[in-house]
Amino acid sequence: MMLLWSLASLCVLAAVTFAVPAQEKRIHHQADLSDHAHDDGHSFQYDHEAFLGKEEAKTFDQLSPEESRDRLAKIVERIDTDKDGYVSHTELHYWIKHRQRRYIEENVNKHWKDYDKNQDDKIAWEEYKNTTYGFYLDEEFDDIDDKATYKSMLIRDERRFRVADRDGDSIATREEFTAFLHPEEFDYMKDVVVQETVEDIDKDGDGKINLDEYIGDMYTPETGESEPDWVQTERKHFSDFRDTNKDGFLDAHEVAYWVLPAEVDHADNEAKHLIHETDTDKDEKITKKEILANWNMFVGSQATNYGEDLTKRHDEL
Numbered sequence: 001m002m003l004l005w006s007l008a009s010l011c012v013l014a015a016v017t018f019a020v021p022a023q024e025k026r027i028h029h030q031a032d033l034s035d036h037a038h039d040d041g042h043s044f045q046y047d048h049e050a051f052l053g054k055e056e057a058k059t060f061d062q063l064s065p066e067e068s069r070d071r072l073a074k075i076v077e078r079i080d081t082d083k084d085g086y087v088s089h090t091e092l093h094y095w096i097k098h099r100q101r102r103y104i105e106e107n108v109n110k111h112w113k114d115y116d117k118n119q120d121d122k123i124a125w126e127e128y129k130n131t132t133y134g135f136y137l138d139e140e141f142d143d144i145d146d147k148a149t150y151k152s153m154l155i156r157d158e159r160r161f162r163v164a165d166r167d168g169d170s171i172a173t174r175e176e177f178t179a180f181l182h183p184e185e186f187d188y189m190k191d192v193v194v195q196e197t198v199e200d201i202d203k204d205g206d207g208k209i210n211l212d213e214y215i216g217d218m219y220t221p222e223t224g225e226s227e228p229d230w231v232q233t234e235r236k237h238f239s240d241f242r243d244t245n246k247d248g249f250l251d252a253h254e255v256a257y258w259v260l261p262a263e264v265d266h267a268d269n270e271a272k273h274l275i276h277e278t279d280t281d282k283d284e285k286i287t288k289k290e291i292l293a294n295w296n297m298f299v300g301s302q303a304t305n306y307g308e309d310l311t312k313r314h315d316e317l
Helices: 005-019 045-052 054-060 065-079 089-100 102-115 125-137 144-164 174-181 187-201 211-216 229-242 252-259 266-278 288-293
Strands: none
Touching (some): 065 089, 065 288, 102 125, 125 144, 144 174, 211 229
């Protein structure tokens, strides 16, 4: 049976609940560029993972210096999208963001064929609706409660799809479909993220979140159980930090500040760093020659066992 994407998003949320403290489960943080410290004096591994993505950096660790340089040369040609012979900050920033979002793109690609029924490399709303909800909305599906739930989910999905569909043609490109499935990754989808968060938590339907609803989203007490310390902390956070206008509720603006915090753009900083370190003529853009002269910063191998993996086939980026 086809996995419902709306249900999948709830499952992801549930998984996150177990992976992080309960009070953090709704906050959309930017993913770290690397698991390593950014200290070029000791290692370029942070730069490798930022530039290539964490998984691809592992592959490059097994390559010889010559093969690393050859692959880097091909990557530079892809980064230089306007083909002017230079890699600008904008191009490098986009590339790094692209590499860091690869897990999202792989997730979209994995399920794309399930919805693109006519194989035109687009997904119409009707294709998505029929594939996801057709069975549950059929007259023969007679579970009244479940049918009402699916109808509610359908309304919510259609609203999100319409916002993601920037040109309003009811047909999603791959980029628009990515925004539909992962709205927290797109600035123009942030209002939808906030609206859905409010709807999830707002049990009395007044369009805002009170303290009991806020705590209830994180914690359900067991009979006879004393309230954990972290719940007391969250009550204080609600009044001291979340409820900025001190009216006893979280409105949409306050929810946005909570679940979509302003954070440093690490990809932007890394692009600036790589250009600063390799831009020998200080024109604020870098050539293939300048990049290859510093190949070890971008893709240099940290492996000590090169030679053990010569027979392994490595896919191109």
